[in-house]
Amino acid sequence: MSLARFPLDTRNEFVPRHIGPREADIPGMLELLGFPSLEALIASVVPDSIKGTSVLDLPAGQGEAQALADIKAIAAKNQLFKSHIGQGYYPCHTPSPILRNLLENPAWYTAYTPYQPEISQGRLEALLNFQTLVSDLAGLPVANASLLDEGTAAAEAMTFCKRLSKNKASNTFFASQHCHPQTLDVLVTRAEPLGIEVVIGDEREISDASAYFGALLQYPAANGDIFDYRALVERFHAAGALVAVAADLLALTLLTPPGEFGADAALGSAQRFGVPLGFGGPHAAYFATRDAFKRDMPGRLVGVSIDRHGKPALRLAMQTREQHIRREKATSNICTAQVLLANIASMYAVYHGPQGLTRIANRVHQLTAILADGLTQLGLAVEQESFFDTLTLATGSKTADLHAQARAARINLREVDAARLGLSLDETSTQADVEQLWAIFADGQALPAFATLAARVASRLPAALLRQSAILEHPVFNRYHSETELMRYLRKLADKDLALDRSMIPLGSCTMKLNAASEMIPVTWAEFGALHPFAPAEQSQGYLELTRELEAMLCQATGYDAVSLQPNAGSQGEYAGLLAIRAYHQSRGDDQRDICLIPQSAHGTNPATASMVGMRVVVTACDARGNVDIADLKAKAEEHKERLAAIMITYPSTHGVFEEGIREICEIIHANGGQVYIDGANMNAMVGLCAPGQFGGDVSHLNLHKTFCIPHGGGGPGVGPIGVKAHLAPFLPGHGQLERKQGAVSAAPFGSASILPITWMYIRMMGGEGLRRATQMAILNANYIARRLEEHYPVLYTGSNGLVAHECILDVRPLKESSGISVDDVAKRLIDYGFHAPTMSFPVPGTLMIEPTESESKEELDRFCDAMIRIREEIRAVENGELDKDDNPLKNAPHTAAELVGEWTHRYSRELAVYPSASLIDGKYWPPVGRVDNVYGDRNLVCACPSIEAYMDA
Structure with missing residues (x-):
C-alpha cells in the first residue's frame, strides 16, 4: 500500500490538547444555548461597537516539538558565565528532590491562592515553614508569606514606616547608599508620587536623625561591609523614626539578626535558598516585623487556627485581600505573593536544616576570606575589614582591563565604578573559582597557595555581631534531611491540596487554565535559569530575542504599540500603567490632573493603586444590570474635567459581561482630557475577538498568569506587563540596566524573566x-x-x-x-x-x-x-x-x-x-481538616510553626 494514498497530516496537535471540549461536543453545547454555530454565539456576545477591532496577525501555531526546538535555539544564545556579580542575586543549588517534586510538579505549580484553606493545608504548611524560617533568621516574631522582590519589599517598608512612625512632622525617608542600586531605584519611583523625599547617603554621617520618619539600611552592605547598626538604630528610635533593614538570609545564620539590634522591620530576598537566578525572577522576597506592627504588615500572612472539630488548621489571616475591602484606603495594592518560590526556599531550609544552612554559610564565608587574603597577598586593596561573601577592590586605572580579562575567562565581576570593582562568592563557589579569580588579578605573579591560606584563615565576621541565638529548632527543620524523607513530606503536603492536576478550579476573574507541560519545560533549562539579571547585554542575547518577540506577540493580542515586561505582578502592572499616565500628563504641563474615575464594580486593587500614585478616587455608579452608569460617568467626567487624569475600567466587566457602551465610555474620558486604563484581568474573553488598544484603551496591564498560561503557583508567581499606545511608550518603566534609567517598578529589568518562556511557548504553539x-x-x-x-x-x-x-x-x-x-x-x-x-x-x-x-x-x-x-x-x-x-x-x-x-x-x-455523587467512588478527595474557624484564628494569632511543646502535645 502506498503512503501517498493518505494526505499528509499537517495539523497542529497542541491546540486541541489545550482546549477541553472535543469537536463532537460543541454542537450539543451550542444547541443548549440555541445557536447554530460558534461564530453565531460569539456574534451575539461581543458588542457590535468593538467587533473587528482585533489586530491579531500571528502565524499558524507550531507543534510542541518544533516550538521547543525553536526556543532551545533562542536559549542557546544566552552565554552562561560564572557570576560573581552578587548585588542581591546569587547562583545556588536547587536540591534535585525539590526541583523534581516541587518546582516541576503540577500539584504545586497549578494550585491557586489558599483562600479556601480546607483544600490548601499543604501549601499553607509550606508557607508557615517559610514564615518561621524568616522569623527565626530575622529575629522578629512576625513574618509574611512573601512579597514580590527585594526592591518592592523595601518600597513597602518605606510606606510601612510612614504609617507607623511617631515622627509625623517629617516627610523624608533615609536610604543608605550601601543598599543595592536597584532597590534604591524602586524606592525613588515609589516615593515620588506620594510626595515622600528620599535622601540617599552614608548612614555613618547622619547628624540629625529627627529629620527622618524612617530609614532603610543594608546588612551586609552592598559593597560587602558589615556595619554595627545598634547605636544608629537607637538614635533613630529616639527621634521617633522606624528602621527597616534589608538583610541577607544566608548571612543571618552567622550574624546577629536585625530584630536583636532593634530593627522594626527586616526584608530581603530568599532567592539564594534554592531558587534559580532566572535573569532576575521570580524570587520570593520576605518581610518581618514586630508583633505590635503585625496588622500594618503588607502582604499575606498564614496563621494557625482550628477547624470545627477543634483540631489545628491553617488559613490566611487578618489582612487577606484587604485592598478589596478598604480599596483606596488600603495600605498596599499587593494582592499576590511569590508562593511557589517561597515554598522552594522553605523546603531548602527543611532539607538542609539549621546545621546544613550554617555549614553552607560558613563555607561561603571561609572561601571569601581565603580569596581576600590571597588578593591582599597579590597587592590588591580590599576595602572591607569585615565581610560575609562580598568584597570591593580598589583597582584604579586597571578596572576596565580586569573586567575584560575576567570576561575572557567567562567570568562576570560587579561593576562598581571606573576605579573599583566588586565580587561575591556563593554556595556554588569552589577552590577552583577562587584560584581562577586570583589568576585574573595576579598580573604575572605566582598565585597564592590555597591550602596554606585555608589552614590559617580567620573569620572576617565582626566578633561583636556574631549570632548567639539559635535558629530553626522546630522539628520540621530537623527531620527531613534524607531525600526519601523529603520526597515523602512533599508528597504528603501535596496530597492535602486541590490543584488543577486533580480537578477544575472554577474561579471567576482568576482564569485557572491549563499550564501545559511543554510550556513549563524551558523554565528549568540552565540557559534561562542560571543567568544573572545584570550580566552584560551581549551575554543575554537569547533573553533579549525572546522578550522582543514576546512584546510583539502581546502587542498583536492587545492592539497596543509597545509593551513593558518588567512588572512582576498584576498589581505592579496596574501601578506602572497609572505611573505612565501620570508622567504623560506632567510632560504636557497638566500636573493638576489627579482624579481617577473607578466604577463601583472594579477590582479592589484599582482604587488602591490609584491612591499609590497620588490620584484621588471618584467612584462612578453601575446600573441594575451591572454596567457602568454612563450618565453618571459623563456627569463626573465633566465635573472634574480640569483635573481628570484617568478612568480604570475592567473589560469585560467584573460582572462577566461585555458592556456595550465601552467605546462611548472611552470617548467621554478622552473628551474630558483623561486617559483610559483598561484592566486586563479578563483578557481571556478578548484575545482574537477584540483589542483594548483598538477600541479606546490607552494602557492595559495583562495577567500572564491568567490569559497567557503562566501558572498561579499556589498564589504566585505572576507577571503583569503593560501594553500602551505610542504616546505613552516614553513613560514605560525604566531600569538601571535599560536604555531608560528612571522609573523602575521591579528590582530586575524584565521582572520575572525566567517564566516568560511559558507565555512565548503558549502563543507560539497556539498561533493566531x-x-x-x-x-x-x-x-x-x-x-x-x-x-x-x-x-x-x-x-x-x-x-x-x-x-x-x-x-x-x-x-x-x-x-x-x-x-x-x-x-x-x-x-x-x-x-x-x-x-x-x-x-x-x-x-x-x-x-x-x-x-x-x-x-x-x-x-x-x-x-x-x-x-x-x-x-x-x-x-x-x-x-x-x-x-x-x-x-x-x-x-x-x-x-x-x-x-x-x-x-x-x-x-x-x-x-x-x-x-x-457516584463519580466520587473512583477518585475521592479527602479534605485534611474540617471547616476552619476564621474568627478564632484572628483572635488567637499564631503565624509561625507552633512551639516544640505544642508540637509534642499535638
Missing part, C-alpha cells in the same frame, strides 16, 4: 487562529455552565442577549432567606464533591463567580454542573424540612475521613456526607 479559538471556547464554556445552572441558581448579570462573557455570577443570596444556607456553605460543600469553590462574594457579596476557561472538557463541566445541581437539591431538602436546618451536609461541610470513622451524630447518612 488557536488563540482566537481558545477565546471562543472560553465564552462557550461559560455560557454552557450559565445555561445549565440558571434554573437552579439565578445568573445575576448578562448582556442584552441574555449571554455572559467568559464567566458568570450565580446569586446564592435568596437561598439564605429560604433555607439559611449561605454562600460559604455552598463553597465548602463543593469540597465534598471534589471541587475548589468558585470565587466567593466578589464582586457581589453572597454570590459565586464561575470561570471555566477553555481548557476544561465537557465532561468536567458537566461534573461540576451536576455537583452544583445536587447541592441545590440538598438545599431544597433543607427548605422542605427533609434535612435539618442546622445539622445538614452543607452546614457541616467539608467532611473529613476522621469524622467518618468516628462516632456519627448527624441526622444524615455518612454516605450523603462523603459520597453524594
